[in-house]
Amino acid sequence: MELRQLEYFVAVAEEAHFTRAAQRLSIAQPAVSQQIRRLENELGEPLFLRDRAVTLTQAGAALLPHARAALAQVAHGREAIAAVRGLLVGHLRVGLVQPLPDRNAVQAIGQFQRQHPAIEVTVTEDQTDALVDATIAGTMDAAFIGLGTDQAPPPELESARVASEPAVLAVHLNHRLAARRSVRVGELRDEPIVTLTRASRLRTVVEAVCQQAGFVPRIVAQTSDLNVMLALVAEQVGVAMLPRSGLEGTAGVAAVNLTHPRVERHIELVWRADHTPPAARAFLALATHQLTDH
DSSP: OOHHHHHHHHHHHHHTSHHHHHHHHTSOHHHHHHHHHHHHHHHTSOOEEESSSEEEOHHHHHHHHHHHHHHHHHHHHHHHHHHHTTOOOEEEEEEEOSSOSSSHHHHHHHHHHHHOTTEEEEEEEOOHHHHHHHHHHTSOSEEEEEEETTOOOOTTSEEEEEEEEEEEEEEETTSTTTTOSEEEGGGGTTSEEEEEOTTSHHHHHHHHHHHHTTSOOEEEEEESOHHHHHHHHHTTSOBEEEEGGGGTTOTTEEEEEEESSOOEEEEEEEEOTTOOOHHHHHHHHHHHHHHHHO
C-alpha cells in the first residue's frame, strides 16, 4: 500500500468520479484507475462500485478515515520538519459559524495569513455541530462555534471563549411587541415562532429556553437559512429568536431584548489538543492571545 494510492483513493472518494479526481490531482485518468485497481488487488476487496455513479463499497467506507488520517500524518510530519528548519508552511483549515458578533475572528485569520504567507488557509462556514464533528474527526484544525448559555464544547476538544452576545427577539415593525424594550420569554407562549431546522444549535436553544419558561414553542416554519428565517419574520409569518448579530442590515424587522431567562450566545474557538500541526499551533497562539485579550 503506497501513499500515492491512498491519495488517489481519497480523491476519487471525495469527487465520486475518476475523471474529476484525475483533474484534481493533475494526472491522467488511466493512472488513477490503475493505482486504484492495484490497491484493490492488494487488499482483496473492491473499494468502489463503478455504476452510473462512483460510490464507496463497505470496504471503501471502512478504509476512508484511515487513508485520510495517514495522509494527514504525513503532511504534519513534513510541516514539523519545515518548522525545525524555521519555515512555517502547510495547510490551516478553520471553521466559522454564522453569524459572528464581530469581525475579530476573520481579522485574526487575515493577520495569520499575512504573517505566514506560505501557509494555505481554507475557511469553511457551517453549523456548529458540523464544525465540531469535523474538528473531532481531524478534518478541521480549529473552529469558531456558537454555543448557548448552558452549552459547553464536547470533552474531546480544548476551547477558548472569544466573544459573547445576547439573543434577541426579531419581530415585524408592526408587531405588538415591536415598541417594547424587552419581553419575557414566557410572553411568547402563544406566538407563532419561525426558527432554524434541528441541524442548528439555535433550534436547540429556542426549544430549551421555551421549556425553561414553561411551554412548548409553537413553531410554524423552519428553514436552514438565517436570511430566509428573517424574511419570514418580515412577512409576518412569526417571530424569531436569534443572536443580535444576525439582525444586522435586516430591513422591516425590530429587535427586542429577551429576559427571564436572559439568553446569551458564546463564540468558542475549539481544537483538538492531540491534533495540532505547526500551522495550527501558530494560529491558535495568535488567535487565543488576540481574541481573548480583546
